[in-house]
Amino acid sequence: MIDARRPFLAVMGVSGAGKTTLGEALSQRLGLPFADADDFHSPANLAKMSAGVPLEDADRRPWLRAIGEWLADRPDTGCVLSCSALKRSYRDLLRESAPALNFIHLNPPPPVVHWRMAGRLGHFMPASLVESQFQALEPLHPDEPGIVLDADLPVDQLLTACLAAYPGFPVRNTPTSGGRA
Template sequence: MTSSPRPPHSPVVVVMGVSGSGKSTVGGLLAERLGVPYAEADDFHPAANIAKMSAGHPLDDADRAPWLDAIGAWIAQREGKGGVVSCSALRRRYRDHLRQGAPDLFFLHLDGPPELIASRLAARMQHFMPSELLRSQFATLEPLEPDEAGAVVTIEGGPQEIADRALAAVPR
C-alpha cells in the first residue's frame, strides 16, 4: 500500500513588532506566499481601544484582554490549517496567552532601528496609532526568549525583501 505525500505543514504565524514595523504589509505578503488566510490584528480591537489610542493614550492590560482573546480565538480556529495574523505581541505574557489555543504557534518578530520605524510610522496615513506612542511600545517590548518558537527578521529593505526573509524563517 502506498500513501500519498503529506501536504506541507501550514503553521499559524503571528507577525509581531511595534507599530510601524510592517506587520500588516509583511503579514499579508507572507500569508499569500504560504497560501493561508491573513487576519489584521487591528480589526480585532474594540472601538474603545481605537478611541483610546487615537487620543494618544497607550492601552493597558485590561484594554488588551478582549483583543488578545479575539485574536487567540482566530488562532485556535486556524490550528492545523495554517494562517497568519499580525499582532504586536509585545510582552511574553501576551504571547503565552495567544499560544493557549495553538501550542505550535510561531512568532515572527519584525525588528529594526527605532529611527527607521519612526520614519515609516510618520509616513503612514489614516491610521489610528499616533507616532507619539511608539516610545511606549519600545519600552513595553520584550524580545522573543530562547524557549519561544519564533524568529527575528530585520525590516531593512523593501516589503518583498522582508517577506522573503520572513518566508525563509517560517518552519514548514
C-alpha cells in the same frame, strides 16, 4: 516544531515595523488565511489609542482573547497573523489558543519606525505612542518559537528569510511588491 502543512505564524513588533505588509505577503505566498490584529480592537481601545493614550494589559486581554479565538478556529489550515504581541505574556496567551504559533519579530531601528509613522495618514495609532511600544516590547525569549528579522529590509528579502527559516512550507509562486516592510 512547526507543521509545514498547517503553519501558524504571527508577524510581531512595534507599530510601523511592517507587520501587515509582511503578513499579507506571507499569507499570499503560502495560501493561508490572514488577519490583522488591529481589526480585533474594540471601539474603546481604538478611541484610547487615537487620543494618544497607550493601552494597558487590561485593555489588551479581551483583544488577545478575540485573536486567540480566530487562531483556534483554523486548526486544519494554519494562518498568518500580524499582531504587535509586545510582551511574552501576550504571546503566551495567544499560544494557549494556537500552541504551534511561531513568531516572526520584525525589529526595526527606532528612527525607521518614527519615519514610517510620520508618513502614515489616517491610522488610529499616532506616532506619539511609538515610544511606549518600544518601552513595552519584550523581545522573543530563547525558549519561544520564532525568528528575529531586520525590518528595514525589502519585503522580498524578509519573505525569503521567513521561507528559509521554515523550510517545507507549501509555497505558491506569487510575486510580492518588493517594497520595504
